[in-house]
Amino acid sequence: MIILLLIFPKNASQSVSDSIQVCLGTIIPSMFAFMAISTFIINEGLHSIIFRPFYFLLHRVIRLDRSTFAIFCLSLIGGYPVGIKLLKDRIRLDENYRKTAENSAMFCYCISPSFAVTMIGLGIFSSAEAGMIVYLSNVAACITAAIFIGKNNGVSDKICSKTKSGMIYAVQSSALSLFTVCTVIVAFNVILSMCSELFRTAGVTLEPSVLGFFEISNLLKMTSDLNMLPLISAISSFGGICVLVQCTAICGGAFSLKRFLISRIPIAFLSGIYCAVSLRLFDISIPASGAVHYTFEFNANQIVLPLLMAMNIILFNKKIKNLRKG
Numbered sequence: 228m229i230i231l232l233l234i235f236p237k238n239a240s241q242s243v244s245d246s247i248q249v250c251l252g253t254i255i256p257s258m259f260a261f262m263a264i265s266t267f268i269i270n271e272g273l274h275s276i277i278f279r280p281f282y283f284l285l286h287r288v289i290r291l292d293r294s295t296f297a298i299f300c301l302s303l304i305g306g307y308p309v310g311i312k313l314l315k316d317r318i319r320l321d322e323n324y325r326k327t328a329e330n331s332a333m334f335c336y337c338i339s340p341s342f343a344v345t346m347i348g349l350g351i352f353s354s355a356e357a358g359m360i361v362y363l364s365n366v367a368a369c370i371t372a373a374i375f376i377g378k379n380n381g382v383s384d385k386i387c388s389k390t391k392s393g394m395i396y397a398v399q400s401s402a403l404s405l406f407t408v409c410t411v412i413v414a415f416n417v418i419l420s421m422c423s424e425l426f427r428t429a430g431v432t433l434e435p436s437v438l439g440f441f442e443i444s445n446l447l448k449m450t451s452d453l454n455m456l457p458l459i460s461a462i463s464s465f466g467g468i469c470v471l472v473q474c475t476a477i478c479g480g481a482f483s484l485k486r487f488l489i490s491r492i493p494i495a496f497l498s499g500i501y502c503a504v505s506l507r508l509f510d511i512s513i514p515a516s517g518a519v520h521y522t523f524e525f526n527a528n529q530i531v532l533p534l535l536m537a538m539n540i541i542l543f544n545k546k547i548k549n550l551r552k553g
Contacts, residue, residue, distance in 0.1 A: 238420045238421055238424045239417050239420065239421055241420070242413075242416045242417045242419075242420035242421075243413055243416075243417060245416065246409075246412050246413040246416045246417070247409075247413065249412065249444065250408075250409040250412060250413070254405065254408060254409060254412070255405055255409070257306075257339070257341055257342075258305070258306055258308075258309075258339075258405060258408075259401060259402070259405055261304075261305050261306075261309070262305065262309055262312065262401040262404060262405065263394070263397045263398050263401040263402075264397070265301045265305055265309060265313060266312070266313065266316055266396075266397040266400055266401055267393075267394055267397040268297070268301070269294065269297065269298065269301075269313050269316060269317060270316060270320070270393075270396065270397065271393075274293065274294060274296075274297030274298075275293050275294075275297075277297070278293070278296060278297045278300055279293075281296075281300065282296050282297075288374060289370070289373050289374055289377055290374075290377050290378040290380075291331070291373065291377045291380060292327075292380065294317060295317075295327060295331050295377070295380060298310060298313045298314060298317065298331065298335055299331070299334065299335050299369075299373060299377075301313060302335040302336060302337055302369075303337045303366055303369060304339065304340060305339060306337075306338065306339035306341075306342065307336060307337070307338065307339075307466050307470045307473070307474065308404065308408055308470070308473055308474055308477050310331075310332065310335030310336050310337070311332060311335070311336070311474045311477050311478055311484075311487075312400070312401075312404050312477050313335070314328040314331060314332055314335060314481075314482070315328070315477065315478055315479070315481040315482070316400065318481050318482060325481075325482045327380045328481070328482040329482050329483050329484075329485075329486055329487070330376060330377075330379055330380050330486065331377070331380060332482070332484060332486065332487040333372055333376055333486055333487055333490040333494070334369045334370075334372035334373040334376060334377065334490075334494070335369075336369070336466065336474070336487070336491075337365050337366060337369050337464075338361070338362060338365050338463045338464065338466070339362075340359075340362050343358045343359065343361045343362035343365070343463065344358035344359055344362065345358070346358075346444070346446075346447065347361050347446060347447075347459060347463065348361070350447045351446065351447060351449055351450075351451055351459070352451045352453070352456075352511075352513045353451070353513060353514045354511060354512070354513045354514075356509070356511050357453070357456060357511055357513065360456065360460070360502060360505045360506070360509065360511070361456065361459060361460045361463055361502060363501075363505070364460045364464070364498045364499075364501040364502035364505060365460065365463060365464045365498050367497075367498070367501045368464055368494050368495075368497040368498035368501060369494070371497060372490065372494050372497075376490075404477050407473065407476045407477055408473045408476075408477070411469065411472050411473045411476055412442075412469060412473070415441075415442055415468075415469040415472065416442060416469075419438065419441055419442055419445075419469075423438065435447075435448035435449045436449060436455070436458060436459075436462065439459075439462050439467060440462055440465070440467060440468065441467055441468045441469060442467050442468070442469040443462065443463060443466060443467040443469070443470060446459055446462060446463070451513055453506065453511060453513065456502055456506060457499040457500070457502040457503040457506070458499065459502075460498050460499050460501070460502035461495045461496060461498055461499030461502075462495070463498075464491075464494060464495040464497075464498035464499070465491050465492070465495035466491070471488065471491070474487070
């Protein structure tokens with residue numbers, strides 16, 4: 228890898244720049260607040276109130292305990308790593324939850340609606356409907372998995388002792404998780420860009436669908452062919468190797484991800500099937516001129532956001548240490 232860095236330094240530096248733009252312009256603004264609020268909701272037990280109507284309607288079909296049901300719902304709208312992070316935090320409240328987390332991770336993993344509609348729908352097809360079909364196909368696959376797999380959880384709803392709670396912990400843990408996500412994205416894209424250039428010098432051009440299997444944002448390079456939508460849906464359900472590495476890093480060994488990793492292929496295949504069926508049921512039109520590919524906008528002022536996050540983490544750490552000493 229060091230040799231590739233010496234051979235393709237320009238590609239590596241450009242990849243770092245592009246990845247930082249993605250993180251500052253898209254990942255952090257879209258995920259930080261939701262991740263912090265979701266963590267606060269689970270840790271404070273607010274999920275039993277917020278999701279009670281949905282649980283009352285669906286608990287006989289999706290047989291999950293209340294906290295896992297809330298994590299499942301939040302993972303469907305929060306994006307890939309949210310479910311894994313919330314399951315990890317749930318284990319902090321109850322060590323006996325570990326086996327349930329291992330089982331639930333298989334279906335608490337979904338593309339976010341904003342990414343599906345904005346990046347895939349508008350970015351590839353200039354059609355929000357296409358992105359929504361991809362998202363709903365992913366959701367349908369997760370719900371199907373939850374129906375058949377969730378009944379094996381076997382965890383009763385019991386009051387868990389709190390270890391760390393409050394908004395301070397929610398902000399801290401979310402900031403740390405997003406830092407992990409962003410560093411993995413940068414490192415992974417650097418490696419992928421150099422490998423792609425190496426193949427290109429050998430006369431082999433990797434297809435965007437192949438690159439998307441490794442890092443999902445490469446799907447944006449695909450042509451606006453609706454016949455490819457089921458494949459895109461399957462790849463987005465899989466999430467890409469980069470996202471799987473992010474989830475592994477966020478989990479940090481809190482529970483085994485073996486079942487989670489094994490389940491990715493069949494659930495992705497199921498999402499592709501749902502998408503193919505949806506295309507037959509719904510008529511989607513895309514502009515004749517093709518898609519206007521989504522571009523990331525980067526402003527130097529956006530650097531203020533991660534700096535403020537870092538300052539908050541430092542201040543919170545000092546405050547907690549002072550409280551403990553006091």
